[in-house]
Amino acid sequence: MNKAPLPLLDNGKLDLAQVKNGILLLTFDDGRFETWLPQLELFEKFNARATFFYDKEITAEAADSMKQLRSCGHSVGLHTINHKDALDITPEAYYAQYILPQVEQAEAHGVRDISFFAYPNNRHSEEFDTFLSQYFSRFRAGTKIKAPKGYWIADFEEPYVPLEELAGHKVMGGCGIGPFYETTQENLDDALEKAAFENKAVTFFSHAILSEAKTVHMAAATLEAMLEKAAGSGMVIAGFNELP
Numbered sequence: 226m227n228k229a230p231l232p233l234l235d236n237g238k239l240d241l242a243q244v245k246n247g248i249l250l251l252t253f254d255d256g257r258f259e260t261w262l263p264q265l266e267l268f269e270k271f272n273a274r275a276t277f278f279y280d281k282e283i284t285a286e287a288a289d290s291m292k293q294l295r296s297c298g299h300s301v302g303l304h305t306i307n308h309k310d311a312l313d314i315t316p317e318a319y320y321a322q323y324i325l326p327q328v329e330q331a332e333a334h335g336v337r338d339i340s341f342f343a344y345p346n347n348r349h350s351e352e353f354d355t356f357l358s359q360y361f362s363r364f365r366a367g368t369k370i371k372a373p374k375g376y377w378i379a380d381f382e383e384p385y386v387p388l389e390e391l392a393g394h395k396v397m398g399g400c401g402i403g404p405f406y407e408t409t410q411e412n413l414d415d416a417l418e419k420a421a422f423e424n425k426a427v428t429f430f431s432h433a434i435l436s437e438a439k440t441v442h443m444a445a446a447t448l449e450a451m452l453e454k455a456a457g458s459g460m461v462i463a464g465f466n467e468l469p
């Protein structure tokens with residue numbers, strides 16, 4: 226069990242000098258807050274923070290869930306109003322048409338300073354990253370790993386970011402969790418062990434958190450097993466808020 230407080234500096238960022246066993250960055254997409262909020266106690270049990278991305282309209286209810294997540298120490302981000310892929314239009318038009326409406330809706334409901342963005346379907350380019358960096362300080366995308374689904378994550382280096390490179394690493398490439406990605410617990414456990422052993426940050430993404438894993442969604446039991454493994458390995462389990 227990992228009940229030690231996160232090693233944070235006065236500015237709320239991780240004190241990387243105190244991180245010795247890696248960082249687990251769990252991210253969740255598609256605004257499935259009705260499945261996220263029931264897991265707040267589980268995150269709390271492991272002193273774990275995560276990052277939650279919202280697509281669709283930011284309704285009063287969605288904004289309330291953002292406030293609740295933030296009040297529990299979690300990070301929230303945007304994911305476009307209609308799950309629109311980047312790349313098909315200019316970055317300027319993309320922001321104006323698909324992101325700005327969410328920013329305005331969130332602000333209308335009292336949620337400000339949303340600094341993180343997850344690319345729908347993980348599609349992005351350096352041009353988009355550069356343009357959107359004026360609005361967001363960190364992004365979540367996927368990896369460029371060209372391997373069949375179910376690939377052994379720990380066999381690859383791309384998902385692992387050395388701590389000294391974190392500050393300059395603005396696009397976190399995550400590995401998907403859920404039946405669609407054919408992830409097994411053994412694979413996830415080994416992936417976490419590698420991050421802990423090499424003291425690196427590793428990012429994952431999923432969507433809803435359900436009683437049983439389905440398509441791109443993960444099971445609550447998988448979440449608990451990952452939190453248990455990470456905490457037991459001495460990993461810091463953080464959100465994007467805490468990254469340098």
Ligand SMILES: [Zn+2]
Binds near residue numbers: 255344345346
């Ligand atoms: Zn999505």
